[in-house]
Amino acid sequence: MTAGPAEDTRTRLLQTALRLFTEHGVEGTSLQMIADALGITKAAVYYHFKTKAEITEAVAEPGIRDLDELVRRAATQKRRGAQVDLLLEGFVDLVIRHRSLVALFSSDPGIARAIEKSAHGGAEGFGQAMLGILSGPDPDTTARVNALVTLTGIAMAGGSPDLARVDDEKLRTELLDVGRRLLGRPRRRSLAPVSTL
Amino acid sequence: MTAGPAEDTRTRLLQTALRLFTEHGVEGTSLQMIADALGITKAAVYYHFKTKAEITEAVAEPGIRDLDELVRRAATQKRRGAQVDLLLEGFVDLVIRHRSLVALFSSDPGIARAIEKSAHGGAEGFGQAMLGILSGPDPDTTARVNALVTLTGIAMAGGSPDLARVDDEKLRTELLDVGRRLLGRPRRRSLAPVSTL
DNA sequence: GTCTATACCTCGATAGAC
DNA sequence: GTCTATCGAGGTATAGAC
Numbered sequence: 335m336t337a338g339p340a341e342d343t344r345t346r347l348l349q350t351a352l353r354l355f356t357e358h359g360v361e362g363t364s365l366q367m368i369a370d371a372l373g374i375t376k377a378a379v380y381y382h383f384k385t386k387a388e389i390t391e392a393v394a395e396p397g398i399r400d401l402d403e404l405v406r407r408a409a410t411q412k413r414r415g416a417q418v419d420l421l422l423e424g425f426v427d428l429v430i431r432h433r434s435l436v437a438l439f440s441s442d443p444g445i446a447r448a449i450e451k452s453a454h455g456g457a458e459g460f461g462q463a464m465l466g467i468l469s470g471p472d473p474d475t476t477a478r479v480n481a482l483v484t485l486t487g488i489a490m491a492g493g494s495p496d497l498a499r500v501d502d503e504k505l506r507t508e509l510l511d512v513g514r515r516l517l518g519r520p521r522r523r524s525l526a527p528v529s530t531l
Numbered sequence: 532m533t534a535g536p537a538e539d540t541r542t543r544l545l546q547t548a549l550r551l552f553t554e555h556g557v558e559g560t561s562l563q564m565i566a567d568a569l570g571i572t573k574a575a576v577y578y579h580f581k582t583k584a585e586i587t588e589a590v591a592e593p594g595i596r597d598l599d600e601l602v603r604r605a606a607t608q609k610r611r612g613a614q615v616d617l618l619l620e621g622f623v624d625l626v627i628r629h630r631s632l633v634a635l636f637s638s639d640p641g642i643a644r645a646i647e648k649s650a651h652g653g654a655e656g657f658g659q660a661m662l663g664i665l666s667g668p669d670p671d672t673t674a675r676v677n678a679l680v681t682l683t684g685i686a687m688a689g690g691s692p693d694l695a696r697v698d699d700e701k702l703r704t705e706l707l708d709v710g711r712r713l714l715g716r717p718r719r720r721s722l723a724p725v726s727t728l
Numbered sequence: 729g730t731c732t733a734t735a736c737c738t739c740g741a742t743a744g745a746c
Numbered sequence: 747g748t749c750t751a752t753c754g755a756g757g758t759a760t761a762g763a764c
Contacts, residue, residue: 386739490683
């Protein structure tokens with residue numbers, strides 16, 4: 335965890351891997367491609383990571399951690415309205431913070447495999463947990479569709495190249511707005527956190 | 532185009548390929564996997580298709596054709612409201628008709644590559660054309676976000692395993708409803724096509 | 729027209745020199 | 747920490763038997 339010359343290559347490697355993953359997919363990205371992009375050899379990559387799976391896990395890890403914490407925090411809220419609001423805001427923040435990574439999560443089977451071993455039983459687990467909160471207990475089809483469109487829409491739109499040049503603050507406001515509309519939540523007046531509904 | 536024993540293997544091959552593509556991604560699916568699932572050999576696969584790219588193109592082709600026709604038809608509408616309504620309804624129908632294929636389109640880089648050579652300059656071209664219609668001329672960020680969330684949300688939700696057991700008619704109604712709400716279109720009373728707004 | 733056998737390449741991964 | 751060399755497995759693609 336200490337910053338140093340060793341971490342430098344490791345960090346560049348993960349950044350490069352994420353970029354290539356979004357361009358070609360996880361399975362479509364070879365270690366050779368990563369090595370070439372960094373100007374090193376495949377064997378040098380293996381000095382930093384034992385396997386390719388270890389790379390994908392390391393790429394996904396920051397997102398997983400935030401997602402995990404978000405789901406836990408949302409679940410502790412007593413009132414369902416508060417659960418939904420917290421989850422929605424937290425998810426939008428997470429999408430903003432990680433942008434392209436979240437889009438990868440939603441779609442790439444390679445990432446799904448990598449997350450499978452983590453808490454909650456994998457990406458599917460996180461998705462189900464979030465859907466459960468957003469769609470409520472014993473949801474009808476309408477509620478399930480709304481929750482699904484909200485989560486996937488926010489994730490894909492947030493990670494889309496079409497919005498890459500929109501600054502964080504603006505995108506955050508827009509995604510929150512569309513999410514509230516989809517879930518039938520009242521629109522907030524200010525951006526400051528509120529303790530009561 | 533004639534139905535026969537030769538076409539049978541070809542059809543089964545494409546169905547199997549689509550299923551495997553959705554499970555493992557395009558790049559994550561090998562010809563060996565397709566051949567094994569069909570109980571034939573890799574070389575037998577090459578009798579039906581010259582390259583793997585040709586398979587992915589053939590898998591995507593029905594969706595491409597429908598998408599192409601939809602965008603053309605929408606563009607011929609005079610009033611913008613009619614363009615949006617026609618595109619939204621057509622897109623929902625298309626998602627229902629192809630379900631998992633559309634979800635693949637939205638996400639898999641392998642599919643994107645395969646479509647790249649087709650009309651409109653590839654998947655990106657279709658996406659941009661649809662976004663252009665839904666978000667209107669000279670759109671602000673809000674309109675662009677709404678259009679993006681609508682398209683990606685409907686596509687991903689429609690292709691999601693979570694909704695696989697919802698029947699077509701019900702899912703169609705729900706997706707149309709959420710799309711209209713997102714785009715601020717008036718809700719229809721009946722499912723029958725209307726000629727005036 | 730359909731599949732077997734096989735060529736050839738790149739994959740992920742390892743060993744050991746520097 | 748990065749390199750060269752190499753492995754076995756599995757990838758795409760082809761030649762030719764039936």
